[in-house]
Amino acid sequence: MGDRGQEGLSAPVLEVRGVTKAFGSNEVLHGVDLSVAEHQAVALIGASGSGKSTLLRCIDLLVEIDDGDIFLDGEVITDPSVDAVSIRRRLGLVFQAYNLFPHLTALQNVVLGDRYAHGASREEARERAGRLFARFGLEGREDERPDDLSGGQQQRVAIARAFAGRPRALLLDEVTSALDPELVGEVLQAVRDLKEEGVTMLIATHEMSFAREVADLVAFLHEGRILELGPPDRVLVDPERPETKRFLRRLLEAGRV
């Protein structure tokens, strides 16, 4: 294999270059640069309102960026000529508030995308969804409505739903923030398992100990910019920037570390 092939292999799965986004006069992202390599888990930390959610939504093309570029497997996806639907089919996004479809059963939630976005047959999609239920410890919950499940179960169904489309990368948007404290563990375990299987992930999170354990890299987002990027042991233990130090201190005072 030549150089070109080598290059193709090492290209990051996700690459964000100089992305800016403003909602009216509220500038949320001011030129974000970030990349996530294959099998890597990158944790995105920062205060509420720092732009974490917006960045994930921009990557999944739910929000149109103002400037910059985003690449998926080396291919630009933020060009207006690119079909957003086909890109979203290659990514998975898990929401903070689960956003399960309340009129469908848990299993149907997972089956829907596989059937209609990926063209799987009913049987195929149900079988695959069944396997995901087993994998995320949801056996026996297939026919229950989301409202009848605990928050932790709902979020695991949501992860299974995002994963059912066999995405190149999984985007997790503070997936434990809406959960009661005793339910956080089971969802984090699901993410930990995904990491062990080598799933490429970009994880916006407030769980610093989890970020330290699972992430290969931690990116600190502050006022719409990545101020610090590095291995968790450095960024979370010995940060260089005063903003990062202040942020971590505040979390420590709130008992969140």
Add this chain to the structure above:
Amino acid sequence: MTASEATLGRRAARETAKRRRARRGQAIAAVSSLIVIGGLIALAVTSPGWPTVRDTFFSWSAFKDSFPDVAKAFWLDIKMFCVIEAAVLVVGMVVALVRTSQAAALFPLRLLAAVFVDVFRGVPVILLVYLVGFGIPALELSGLPSDPIILGGVALTLSYSAYVAEVYRSGIASIHRGQRDAALAIGLTEGQALRHVILPQAVRRVGPPLLNDFIALQKDVALVSILGVVEAFRQAQIISSSTFNYTALVGAALLYLCVTIPLSRVLDRWGIGGRRV
């Protein structure tokens, strides 16, 4: 007496008191209903005109003579109601979908849909029936229907579709943004998101207001009588004007109630028990 026996004793006392209160409530309700309803009946029956009213509105023999004809004519109401209702559900949905669409290319259609709702919701139903029923045949265009049943049905469809479109639209607007986001995130197109995620939830949510409009439509079918269609109300009117007895109209009213009351009970149950979306 142990502590647990004391607790049991107190609990039993509380249960008895609760039962006694409930019984007393029921007794009060029964007595007051008897007084109110009995009073109203007494007021009507003792009024100076009661003998005349009884003979012209509640005559058993007139009821027996007229009811079969009125009931037969009511069958037309039922048929019209069913066909118009089906048309309203479809037209209303189309108008609602056009109004909630985002595509720039659909702007002229969106404008048309908005005008449709404004006009047909804003004109009194009886006026609409009149205008369509007499206006369309007056155009003398070949190919247009001239049957008053069809024209009356069209008028009612236009009016009720405008209402139902707005009911659907409010349902669609009430579905949280996150549902659309999640549908798009799993790779559905906008159309698939609407079809599989938004609409099923929206329609479920607007069930009660839709049924409310059904009930109103069921009664308004009688308005086509002004075009000369002999449905239940018109039939009863014909009979009363030839016999000088209005019992046939009371019979017609009973027939409408036979349909609207069960629909109302379904609505009640839906409203209270069916909050599950």
